[in-house]
Amino acid sequence: MHRQFDDKEFRRVARRQILKLTPLVALGAFAVPPAQDYLLDRGVAFTDWAASKLFRTGHLAPTYPDSALTPLNRFAYNSYDTNKPEIDPDWALEVSGLVRKPGNYSLDDIRRLPRISQNTRHVCIEGWDLVANFAGARLSDFLSLIGADTSARFVYVECADDYYESLDMEAAMHPQSLLCYEMYGKPLEAGHGAPLRWALPTKIGYKSAKYLTSLKVTNVLTQRSYWGDQGYSTYADI
Amino acid sequence: MIADGQDRAKGTPESAPSGAQSETRDTEASSAGDVLSSELAVRPPAPAGQATSGDDLAPVADGLMLGTATPEVEAPAPTVHESETAGAKGQGTFVAAYEHSAVVRFCHWLNAIALVIMITSGWRIFIAFPSFGPRIPEHQLLKIPDAITLGGWLGGALQWHYTFMWVFTATGLVYVGYLIASGDYRIMLFRPRDIPGVWPMARHYLFFGPEPKQTEAYNPLQKLAYTTIVLCGALSVLTGAVILRPVQFSGLAWVMGGFHLARVWHFVAMCGFVAFIPGHLVMVALHGWNNFMSMVRGWKKNPEYL
Numbered sequence: 001m002h003r004q005f006d007d008k009e010f011r012r013v014a015r016r017q018i019l020k021l022t023p024l025v026a027l028g029a030f031a032v033p034p035a036q037d038y039l040l041d042r043g044v045a046f047t048d049w050a051a052s053k054l055f056r057t058g059h060l061a062p063t064y065p066d067s068a069l070t071p072l073n074r075f076a077y078n079s080y081d082t083n084k085p086e087i088d089p090d091w092a093l094e095v096s097g098l099v100r101k102p103g104n105y106s107l108d109d110i111r112r113l114p115r116i117s118q119n120t121r122h123v124c125i126e127g128w129d130l131v132a133n134f135a136g137a138r139l140s141d142f143l144s145l146i147g148a149d150t151s152a153r154f155v156y157v158e159c160a161d162d163y164y165e166s167l168d169m170e171a172a173m174h175p176q177s178l179l180c181y182e183m184y185g186k187p188l189e190a191g192h193g194a195p196l197r198w199a200l201p202t203k204i205g206y207k208s209a210k211y212l213t214s215l216k217v218t219n220v221l222t223q224r225s226y227w228g229d230q231g232y233s234t235y236a237d238i
Numbered sequence: 239m240i241a242d243g244q245d246r247a248k249g250t251p252e253s254a255p256s257g258a259q260s261e262t263r264d265t266e267a268s269s270a271g272d273v274l275s276s277e278l279a280v281r282p283p284a285p286a287g288q289a290t291s292g293d294d295l296a297p298v299a300d301g302l303m304l305g306t307a308t309p310e311v312e313a314p315a316p317t318v319h320e321s322e323t324a325g326a327k328g329q330g331t332f333v334a335a336y337e338h339s340a341v342v343r344f345c346h347w348l349n350a351i352a353l354v355i356m357i358t359s360g361w362r363i364f365i366a367f368p369s370f371g372p373r374i375p376e377h378q379l380l381k382i383p384d385a386i387t388l389g390g391w392l393g394g395a396l397q398w399h400y401t402f403m404w405v406f407t408a409t410g411l412v413y414v415g416y417l418i419a420s421g422d423y424r425i426m427l428f429r430p431r432d433i434p435g436v437w438p439m440a441r442h443y444l445f446f447g448p449e450p451k452q453t454e455a456y457n458p459l460q461k462l463a464y465t466t467i468v469l470c471g472a473l474s475v476l477t478g479a480v481i482l483r484p485v486q487f488s489g490l491a492w493v494m495g496g497f498h499l500a501r502v503w504h505f506v507a508m509c510g511f512v513a514f515i516p517g518h519l520v521m522v523a524l525h526g527w528n529n530f531m532s533m534v535r536g537w538k539k540n541p542e543y544l
Binding site for chain 2: 001004005010013014020023024039040046047054125127202227230232238
């Protein structure tokens with residue numbers, strides 16, 4: 001489409017057309033530090049919300065044959081764990097919150113639950129990944145053992161290395177979410193979170209907290225996630 | 239405006255030089271008949287001119303758009319004001335073409351901003367693991383200087399990436415959807431018949447070969463670039479979805495050859511953008527301010543193809 005203009009008319013039409021682009025100026029808010037923090041926080045929250053709509057409890061993470069396993073000695077782990085924490089020889093998992101049977105649960109209590117072994121992909125937020133073997137009890141089985149109120153929103157754990165993590169109940173009930181006490185058929189090594197860790201194939205690597213000491217079922221979180229509270233996604237679905 | 243139409247209707251070798259300065263060429267070229275026929279050549283005749291102009295022009299367009307009403311028909315109603323301004327300032331008239339609708343321009347600029355943010359924050363994310371394949375043994379394939387990245391650290395870069403991936407995807411979808419709905423995709427979609435024209439155009443730009451005759455709004459090389467870059471956008475979004483959610487999109491991950499290869503394809507899409515942007519900017523610079531401004535105000539003065 002084209003037409004004749006004189007200069008005045010052209011300037012008038014051009015001005016009107018340029019004004020239509022003015023909403024773009026709103027992006028300038030991203031250059032203002034307090035607004036930037038808020039907007040990026042909203043962006044992450046929206047991404048997490050969209051992921052939660054996508055999550056299906058029945059959708060299983062892919063599993064792999066033993067031939068696809070990354071050797072245990074090439075299982076990288078986060079620099080946070082270079083100082084391996086002291087573990088109490090009388091270790092037990094301290095359970096509290098919205099549960100009918102709070103108290104201390106020993107490793108044997110957990111081992112008595114059905115043992116699940118699975119080769120799943122562990123994906124790090126940094127971009128690397130590996131296929132590893134994890135074995136342990138289903139978190140959902142443990143939640144029924146302790147009489148957890150599964151209508152609560154979160155399962156929250158604290159760790160011997162001052163790490164902490166939370167998991168939305170939907171992911172906690174996922175059949176592949178494990179309370180893991182073995183990797184590659186052997187009890188957990190110190191570097192991998194002995195004596196008990198989470199292995200969560202539907203979540204990014206940092207959600208799989210190690211060195212668990214306490215577990216709480218709750219609707220309210222005072223802290224959400226060690227890395228999540230520093231700016232990473234707390235929901236961290238993959 | 240209407241007075242101008244009369245001038246042209248008279249056939250204006252005399253009147254044009256007096257009125258037009260820089261726009262002389264177009265004023266001369268544009269007898270009403272010429273403009274009318276080239277209008278028809280550029281676009282099929284619309285049942286109603288207003289339908290193609292959309293809402294952008296509605297208030298000003300009535301009776302002014304060539305092809306919907308002839309100047310002669312409107313002649314009885316010239317206003318004193320209009321003929322005075324045209325005459326008193328000694329300004330001539332010129333032809334301008336409406337090249338980019340507001341939707342396209344808005345999406346273009348918003349997408350461009352989002353793209354720069356996605357690339358620079360993506361580089362920062364890549365720094366966290368600058369390799370493909372296993373984490374151990376460690377390889378650093380590429381060192382990207384921190385200074386050209388966005389976000390400061392991995393978590394910060396991810397926040398930018400998570401936020402602007404929606405902007406990038408949404409503007410891309412609206413843009414492509416608009417092109418399809420309006421039929422405008424036809425002028426920029428690269429098709430097999432464009433293949434023979436690619437090399438002559440590249441030879442012209444890169445090796446100063448003869449300039450091929452421009453027969454369409456976009457030359458074959460432009461069509462190739464614009465079509466490829468839209469495909470790069472689609473590739474980056476789909477591979478990004480797999481990298482972000484390899485479990486939820488496990489089927490798509492399998493199609494791409496797994497998580498590792500999805501990262502590789504995502505990187506390839508980024509390389510496509512990084513190759514496109516300087517070329518695009520150089521071409522825009524070479525074609526001047528008026529051409530650039532058509533992506534801002536929609537209208538291009540004295541388009542070369544009219």
